[in-house]
Amino acid sequence: MKALKGNIIFTASSEKFEVYENSYLVESEGTIVGIFKELPSHLKGIEVDNFGDSLIIPGFVDMHLHAPQFQNMGLGLDEELLQWLEKYTFPEEAKYSNEQYAKRLYTNLAKELWRNGTTRVSLFSSIHRNGTEILMDVVSRAGIGAFVGKVNMDRNSPDFYVESTEESLASTEEWILATKDKYNLVKPIITPRFVPACSVKLMKGLAKLSEKYNLKMQSHLSENESEIQWVSELHPEFGSYTEVYDGMNLLTENTIMTHAVHNTPEEIELLAKRNVFIAHCPNANYNLSSGIMPARKFLDAGIRVGLGTDIGAGHQIGIYKVMSRAVQSSKMNWLNSGKVERCLTMSEAFYMGTKGGGEFFGKVGSFESGYSLDALVIDDENLGDRDFRSIEERLQRFIYCGDDRNITKRYVAGKLLSEPV
Numbered sequence: 001m002k003a004l005k006g007n008i009i010f011t012a013s014s015e016k017f018e019v020y021e022n023s024y025l026v027e028s029e030g031t032i033v034g035i036f037k038e039l040p041s042h043l044k045g046i047e048v049d050n051f052g053d054s055l056i057i058p059g060f061v062d063m064h065l066h067a068p069q070f071q072n073m074g075l076g077l078d079e080e081l082l083q084w085l086e087k088y089t090f091p092e093e094a095k096y097s098n099e100q101y102a103k104r105l106y107t108n109l110a111k112e113l114w115r116n117g118t119t120r121v122s123l124f125s126s127i128h129r130n131g132t133e134i135l136m137d138v139v140s141r142a143g144i145g146a147f148v149g150k151v152n153m154d155r156n157s158p159d160f161y162v163e164s165t166e167e168s169l170a171s172t173e174e175w176i177l178a179t180k181d182k183y184n185l186v187k188p189i190i191t192p193r194f195v196p197a198c199s200v201k202l203m204k205g206l207a208k209l210s211e212k213y214n215l216k217m218q219s220h221l222s223e224n225e226s227e228i229q230w231v232s233e234l235h236p237e238f239g240s241y242t243e244v245y246d247g248m249n250l251l252t253e254n255t256i257m258t259h260a261v262h263n264t265p266e267e268i269e270l271l272a273k274r275n276v277f278i279a280h281c282p283n284a285n286y287n288l289s290s291g292i293m294p295a296r297k298f299l300d301a302g303i304r305v306g307l308g309t310d311i312g313a314g315h316q317i318g319i320y321k322v323m324s325r326a327v328q329s330s331k332m333n334w335l336n337s338g339k340v341e342r343c344l345t346m347s348e349a350f351y352m353g354t355k356g357g358g359e360f361f362g363k364v365g366s367f368e369s370g371y372s373l374d375a376l377v378i379d380d381e382n383l384g385d386r387d388f389r390s391i392e393e394r395l396q397r398f399i400y401c402g403d404d405r406n407i408t409k410r411y412v413a414g415k416l417l418s419e420p421v
């Protein structure tokens, strides 16, 4: 057992922050036991890591990141989605057939995740099985919890970066068998890239693999208007983009759909009915002029929404940066909706980037008893006067004005993480 001592703040619900000043967060075997102002007599004598006036917050959860796009982060962001994929993304992802390259770049990515306090992440790899296993090894060694997906693509893809349907399904199943029980905190996830790049046979085959091995799934939905138009041309037999995925059995309570910028009320109803998770990636939506995601509509429909950096369409790896962008984006949405759809509050944005996305990983993203002790220690001394600010104000200031230098410690499942090498 051990305790972390400091100013503890988290969101058990999206409505408000829970604050425990100068208190003890106690864990046993990686799981939170409780929060105490003073240690009760039976806990006296346990190891205490005292962080003084620092903040202690849950680790950040990134629901959507393309690991092989880390190297071209920030490039070509004056393009739109489909042009950007062709010019920048596919050529870069194709390089991950080279194992040396994969190892070097994925290690750099793990360092940046560590630096920015991402303790759980759902990753897209490339179409390469070996590169995907290298990514899983690297992330597991770093101590970060992750779902990692070998990407599947068998149509409308460049000649240098495509698989046949049979190849794609066979190598995916081999990869699942090789990795599903190999790691503690890292698991495979079924990852059809998106409808335009996956045939019906491939999508249905992947849904079957998910069922056979009880695996989670992730993909992209309704990011950009040209993409949505393309999907309707490819699948006139379905009423919407969302219905295509539903027809392939890919919408379940264990699925993350990323973006969901442009959806009809009927699609939102279907997503709610299937209890899908949505990864909201406002940085990417701005960068590729995809649009303003109406997060409030999804929350009002009772849909679970987490945050994603969407590296490399997103340009910032810290989820705290995505929290502030989600609030900014919701303010534009409020204006666009005729001031009807309320802006996100800070507690809602923080919840999305911790417990909201964390639910996909289990009991993650909160400091309630029974949750995994995934925590960050934030030293905000350089950010301004602390004496006259509440703990909540100090957290807001870190989210908007802080950076990775303010994060001084990272814990996953009770274990202190050191910098990946």
Ligand SMILES: [Zn+2]
Pocket (backbone or CB within 6 Å): 064, 066, 220, 258, 310
């Ligand atoms: Zn993406």
